[in-house]
Structure formats: structure tokens, C-alpha cells
Amino acid sequence: MTALVEVSNLSKDFGGVHAVEDVSFAVEAGQVYSVIGPNGAGKTTLFNLITGLYTPTGGEVKLNGEPTGKLQPNQLAERGMCRTFQQMQICMNMTAIENVMLGRHLTLKSNLLTTLFRLPALTRGETAARNKAAELMEFVGCGNYLDRDAAAMSYGALKRLEIARALAAEPKVILLDEPAAGLNAVETEALEALIRKIAEQGITVMLVEHDMKLVMGISDRLLVLNYGRVLAEGTPAQIRVNPDVIAAYLGG
């Protein structure tokens, strides 16, 4: 069985900084796979490499066995990869539901003619997209904000909205970069439940998160990064007792 996401000897330098150095691991379809590590360990950089926002200095990423090479983020989205950001990326010039409908972009085949004259084919597609988006907003727990301007929403609601947008693209794998950052305990619990529900739908989840309780409870496997390098890799049980990890990270 080939892994859904396979990372081999991946590296990224910024000037003199080795943000990610010689990192290899594989994520099987259906797993919840987490990446942890102290601040500046290279987690976000790793996600940016996987999703095509950065070009690696060395190594490669395979999605479904296919090397992603020079594929752009939008081309990776076409192949079933979607993500959220540590620095939330919401279109503040749109309403909440429009942000999620944006996630339907790839499933909405529209041409200029049906658009300009607002032909029935377009309206049908839009209605379906809106219904799907509303359903997803309900699913992530912001069903009350459908036509709210994104700019008028709370931080916590926007974090969930971003997940809904990623889900709208019907990804095979979703990458969540610190979804719990800035959330309170109640919201974090809701998030944990949400991630479980996402995984239950068969979507592979890659997660960067500092909240250890959340990560240890939810992950099938973990990758621990330190100074851009792999410190350990394994199941939560293995990671918990790994002496290197305890010394460098959990113990500290």
C-alpha cells in the first residue's frame, strides 16, 4: 500500500536558517497524523512545503504516489489537498458563507456566458453550493453566521469557518495548522470532536498543534520536529516514553 502523503528527505533553507532539514515520514490514508515541536521547529514551513506554497531546497513530497514537484497550491487542491493556516486566511471582503462557497470552486464548473447572463445552470449550481456550504457551516458549528460579513465574526468562529472552507473542497487530506491556538478550553473540546468527525468521514487529517492533550488523544501517529529535524516518529504511546522527546520537549 502506498502512503497518501510521503515526504522524503525534505529540506528548506532560508538564507542560513535550516527551517526544515532532511525530514522523511509517511501518512497513510485515513490517519490523523500530527506534527509537534517547539516554536520555530519548522512545522509551518513543513506544511507550506507539502501544500506547494514553498519550493523545497531538497527532497520531495509525493501525494498518492505522484511526486508533487513544481505543482502549484491550486493544482494540489485539484489533487485533493486542502489546508488551514496558523495565520488565518479569510477573505474579509466576503460574507461567511461566501468564504465557504469559495471552497466549492473546483466542483463548480462555470463559464463566462452562463455567469454574465445568470442562466439557470449557474443559479442551480449556486443554490447547490450554498446548501452544501450551509451544511458544512452547521457541521463545524458556525451555522448561525451564514450571511454575516466575515470581518464581523469572532476569532473562534473564523477558525471554524476556515475549516469549513477547506472541507468544502472535499479534500482527501486536510492540513490544519494550529487550529486550537487562541481557543478556550470549551472551544478546544469542540474542536477535538470536530476533528474526530472529519476523520470518521475518511478524510486524512494532518495536524500541527501545541495542545498536548488534544494531540495525544486524537492522533494515530506523531512526528516530533526540533530545529527542523525529526526528533522522533511513532504512536502517541511511543512518543510519550521516548527519552529524546522527554528531554528536548515534553520534559522542558
Place this chain on the structure above:
Amino acid sequence: MAQLANFRLKGLLLLAIVVFALPLFISNPFHYGLATQIALIAGAVVGLNLLVGFAGQISLGHAGFFGLGAYFSGIMTSNYGWSAVPALLVGAVGVGLIAWVVGRPILRLKGHYLSMATLAVGFIIAIILNNERALTGGPDGMPVPSFDVFGWELSPFNQYSLLGVEISGDLAWYLFAGVVLLVAVWLAQNLIDSPIGRALRSVHGSEVAASVVGVDTAKYKSLVFVISAIYASVMGALYGHFQGFITPSVASFDFSILLITMVVLGGMGSTIGVIIGAVVLELLPQVLADFQEMEMVLFGLILMLTMIFMPKGLLPTAAGFWAKRRAQTAGGKA
């Protein structure tokens, strides 16, 4: 979307009422002429707003496309005996192609670099129009035949009868331009509230977010650049036929700045707002006739002051103010 659709229809309806009610209040040919000119320029501004207000890209050379449309239609109708409609349409396709070719590379630039590049595009077009004397008449300009729909001539100097009512050519032109503007607005609104429109707006809202959900941002930037150039070209062509005479000033830097100022003043991303911007900035010089020489300074000042004190523009600022007032009164009652 339901809300947006509602809002959209209201805006269009309001505009239609204003357009068709205006003849009840004005009657002299000069005023009709001014209103026609404003409607045509407003149409170009609606197109520019798609690029600037919705997709968040800048063009400081848009008058170039307006000028190309005007000159192409003028040259084909006067020198080659084309009818105005095919001249306008072929010109629009040609300008769209030019915009696509120059847009692809320059839209990779951002901020000031994009400003400079579009500025250069406008300058180059203006220089060509100035220098190709044989075709364009150079700086002195050229006469343009009246607009015709396959032989049926629309001229300010004719008399027409519409549904049994006698109307002057001035009024006929005004009504025609008004309908063109309404169609331009309708198409723009349809575009904005669609998957393509969301993709365009997402380029403004967050290019990374757009790209990770599959939006080919480069493609959509080119697309909106082309569409806004076609808007300018069509309006330019009509403008030329209406005026009956054009000079390279229709493609000038000053005019590009005026178009941008209309977008910024009226409210980037508000279709009705930018029309108000066009009306205000076209009427201003009429009211302040003494400022002729200072026009550019005045527009520059308006541009600056708007960006500092009213970054959302006239209409959105007023709407926000109104909404707040209403919320306050509602809160007071509760």
C-alpha cells in the same frame, strides 16, 4: 446570496429609476450631452471597479483601453466604411486580446510595480495614438461618424419617435447610453455574485486562501483585467461616436487617473458607489469652471483625501453610517 441578490436588484432598480426619471428634470441639449457622457464614462468605471474594487488589482493605464476602443471604432467606420456595431465588437475583442497579452506578465507584479507597469501600458497606447498621424490624425484628433445599428443612425442632431412619442436626438442618445449603463451594471453584478466573482474577490481577500482551495489566481487576474479592458473599449467606442470627434486625450494619463479617482471616491467594490463617483467627478468641473487649470491637482487631492478619511469610499461609508444610526435607534428602543 439571497441577501446579495436582493441588494443587487435594489441597486439596479434604483439606478434604472434615476436613469429614466432624469429626463423629467432636464431638457436642454447641453445637459443631455453631459448626462450621456457621464453614463458612458460610468460604464467604463464599473468595469474598472471589477479589477480594482473587487479583485484588488490596480490599473493606472485604463484610459489606454478606452482610447483604443474609441480610435478603432472611429477609424474603421470613417476610413473603412464599417458599421459601428461590428467596429465596436471587433475592437472590444482586439482590446481584450491586447489586455490578455500584456496582462499575463504584468499582473504577476504587486503594489507599486503593478501601478508602474499599467501606467506604462497607458502611456505607450497614448504615444501610439499621438504618433500614428496617418490613421489617428495625431494630437489634433479625428472626426468620428455617428453611431449606427446596421444603417440606422443614432445622432444627437436627428429627431426620433419612440413608441409614438417624438424625441430629440439628444434624449435618444441619453436613453441609449442609460440602457447601456444598466446592462453594464447588470453584467458586472452577475459576474460578481458567481463562482467566478468569488474567485476574483478571493484574489483580493487572500491570495493564499484562494490558491489552496484551487483558484488559479493568475488566471483570474488576467480574466478580470481583460473584462475590465473590454468594458473600457466598448464605452470608449460609444463615447467616440457620441462626441463625433476624439483626440488622444481619451487615452491620456489624466483620464486614467480620473477613472481611478472615480472608483476610489465612489467606493471600491460598490458598483452603484463608483457610478456616484463618476457623476460627482464629472459634474465637479462644471460647477467649478474656474478650476480648469487646476483640475488634475483637484482630482489628486480628492484621491488623497478619500484614501485617508474615507478609504471605503462615499457610498459604503454612507451606508455604514446609516446602518450604525439605525442600529443605535433600534438599540435605544429595545
